[in-house]
Amino acid sequence: MRVATFNVNGIGSRLPALLQWLDETQPDVACLQELKAPQEKFPLDAIREAGYGAIWHGQKSWNGVAILARGCQPQEAGRGLPGDPSDEQSRYIEAIVNGIRIACLYLPNGNPAPGPKFDYKLAWFERLIARGAELIASGEKVILAGDFNVMPTELDVYKPERWVNDALFRPETRAAFRRLVDQGWTDALRTMHPDETIYTFWDYFRNAFGRDAGLRIDHLLLSPALAPALRAAEVDRHVRAREKPSDHAPTWVELDA
DNA sequence: ATGTCCCCTTGTAGGGGA
Numbered sequence A: 001m002r003v004a005t006f007n008v009n010g011i012g013s014r015l016p017a018l019l020q021w022l023d024e025t026q027p028d029v030a031c032l033q034e035l036k037a038p039q040e041k042f043p044l045d046a047i048r049e050a051g052y053g054a055i056w057h058g059q060k061s062w063n064g065v066a067i068l069a070r071g072c073q074p075q076e077a078g079r080g081l082p083g084d085p086s087d088e089q090s091r092y093i094e095a096i097v098n099g100i101r102i103a104c105l106y107l108p109n110g111n112p113a114p115g116p117k118f119d120y121k122l123a124w125f126e127r128l129i130a131r132g133a134e135l136i137a138s139g140e141k142v143i144l145a146g147d148f149n150v151m152p153t154e155l156d157v158y159k160p161e162r163w164v165n166d167a168l169f170r171p172e173t174r175a176a177f178r179r180l181v182d183q184g185w186t187d188a189l190r191t192m193h194p195d196e197t198i199y200t201f202w203d204y205f206r207n208a209f210g211r212d213a214g215l216r217i218d219h220l221l222l223s224p225a226l227a228p229a230l231r232a233a234e235v236d237r238h239v240r241a242r243e244k245p246s247d248h249a250p251t252w253v254e255l256d257a
Numbered sequence B: 001a002t003g004t005c006c007c008c009t010t011g012t013a014g015g016g017g018a
Helices: A011-025 A044-049 A116-138 A171-181 A188-192 A237-241
Strands: A002-007 A029-033 A052-057 A065-070 A075-079 A092-097 A100-106 A142-147 A218-222 A230-235 A251-255
Touching: A002 A011, A002 A100, A002 A142, A002 A218, A011 A029, A029 A100, A029 A142, A044 A052, A052 A092, A065 A092, A065 A100, A100 A116, A116 A142, A116 A171, A188 A218, A188 A230, A188 A251, A218 A251
Parallel strands: A002 A029, A100 A142
Antiparallel strands: A002 A251, A029 A065, A052 A065, A075 A092, A092 A100, A142 A218, A230 A251
16 A cells, blocks of 8 residues: 655646656555645546545645545545644644545744744644644554655755754754654654655755755654554655656655555 | 745735745
8 A cells, every 4th residue: 555645836736747646656545735725626526537535625825735545535534733723724634544544734834933933833743743642542553644844854954054943954843853753653764764865855946956955854654553564665756857846756655455 | 145936916916935
């Protein structure tokens, strides 16, 4: 079973690229972030035609997350990250697919830091850590997948010294990610590639992809009940090299059925 | 500071966000 995460950066502009990638790689589950579309503008017909059922949480202009499942309808199991009823940003949705709980998330960017956006990022992170603890305690097979907007270590940044004051790499951000993982989650990509430089995002600026000036910020975290099933974890890097690409590449895990 | 791309607009160029 293949579970992928892909920040599409606008599903309106990215639909052809998304459909091409789905057709080529046929992931069983695809978690999408940054739809940048209101609920009613999700291209459900095209997704269905590609063979996928879908649930999604849209928002005008910003954010937006979706879970696609090949050949079946994802069973929605939660919309919105618990812990703050006043939070109106569409950044979190859960579904059950094939007995696995899939949490698709788009963690706030948080720049500029310090400031209110960074405060929101850290507060959102605390809520995710609380939800993570509940999910670990449940003993369920769970995947946390998405754009975490965190480079966990220096190995995950092309030039770490340039990023130390950025919201994606500040000590508070890395410490929060570590606290989450230390609950018992397995960082699938890093586990399968312990010493490798491996990126999931390249800025549109300054030919970042051509220079391989990338970041590893898209992650798939496996709960203890699921970690023994991990067989492979990779980045579909070639997708970033195409015409009109997202700034993120699809990232995926292969799990033993 | 800059670069680029996406989305929206008492819209068609400019601002906000990443």
